[in-house]
Amino acid sequence: MKTLRPTACLLAIGMTLAACRSTPTAAPAYRNASLDNAAQVVSRAAGDANVTQYAPGELQRAQEALRRAQAAWAEKPDPTETGHLAYLAHQRAAIAIELGAQRAAEQKIKAASAERAQLQARARALQEAQTAQANQHAMQRQNQAAAEQRAEKLVADMKNLQAQNSRRGLYITLPDTDFRGAPPQLRADAMPVLDRLAAILKEHPERKVAVEGYTDSKGNDERNLELSEERADKVRDALVARGVSPGRIIVRPLGEEFPVASNKSSAGRQLNRRVEIVLSDSSGQVPERRL
C-alpha cells in the first residue's frame, strides 16, 4: 500500500492535467458537425489552384467566415448560431470554388480565342494556296490541251502540203520543176505552197524553218553548192515576201549531198535537184542534217 500511494497521486495529477487540456479555452470541448463540414470545404477551396489564382478575395472571405464561426463556437457552443455561421462559411467557400472555375474557363476562352484567330488565318491562307494551286493546275492543263491541239493542227496543215516526216521534223519538198533558168527563179506553181506555208508560220510564231538546197551530182561540187544556195535563197526571199521574218529562216546549201534517188538516171537526177523546207520543233530548233 505504501508503494501505491505516490502512483495514485501521479495518476490523479495526470488526469487533472488531461482534463485541463480539453477545456474549451484551447479548442472546443466537443465538435460541431456543420463547422467541420465548412472547414473541409474551405480547405478544399484553399487547395484549389484556380481559387488561389483567380478568386483569392473570395477565399479570404470564406476563411474569415469560418474563423467567425469557429470563434462563436469557442465562445458559446450554440448549435443554431454556429450552424448558421458555418453555413455562411461553407457557401462562401463554394462560391470561391465556382468563381475560380469560372475565371479559369474565361482565361481558357481568351487564350483559345486568340489561338482561333491565328488558326483561322492559317486555314484561310492554306485554302487560298490550294485554290491558287488548283487554278494553276487547271490553267496548265488547259494550256497543255491548247498546245496539243495547235500541234495537231500544225501537223495536219503540213500534211495537206504533202509534208513528210523525217528525223529532223516535218518537211516539204519543192521539186526541180518549181524552178527554171539560171540564176534560178521560182515558178508560179510553187507559190500556193509557199503562201500556205507562210500562213502556217504566221499561226505558229515559235516555229522556224530550215530551207535546204540540193542538186544532182553532175558538174563540180562547188558549182552545185552555189546552185543549191541560189535556189534556197529564192525560197527564203519568197517566204520573206509573204511576211515571214528572215530571222526565222535558216538557209542551208547542201549541194549534191543527201540524194533521194540514183544520180545514174536522168529521172533520179531530177528528183535530187530539189529544195526541202524543214519545220523546226516548238523551240525553234532544226537539227543539222547528218547521214
Place this chain on the structure above:
Amino acid sequence: MMRANPIRNRRRLLAGAAAILVLALAGCATRKALDTQLASSRAAVEQARISGARSDYTAAQDKLARAAAAAQSQDNVLALRLAEEAQVDAELAQVKANATRAVAAATEVEQSNQALRGVIDRAATPAGVQQ
C-alpha cells in the same frame, strides 16, 4: 423603505430610462442592419434570377421569403440569419450559372480550334492536296 428615499427613486428612474434607451437603440440598430441585409439579399436573389441560375436559386428565394416573414413578426435574429443565408445562396447560384456557361463556352471554342487544326493538318498534308 424605497419610497422614503427619493434620491434612490430618481436614480432607479434614470437607470430604467437609460436601459430602455439602450434597448431601443439596440433594437433600432438590429432593425436597421436587418433592413440593409434584406435589401442586399433581395438584390442578390434578383441578380441570380437574371443570370439564369437554377440550382440553389429556389433555396435562396425561399429563405428570402422566410426572412421577410420573420422580419414581419419581429423575429429579427431569425430574419437576419435567413437573409444572410439567402444572400450567399443567391451568390452561389449566380456564380454557378456563370461558371457553367463559361466552361461550356471554353469547351466550344476549344472544340472549334480542334476542328480548325484538323482542317489545317489535312490541307498541309501533301497527300491531301488534289490528285
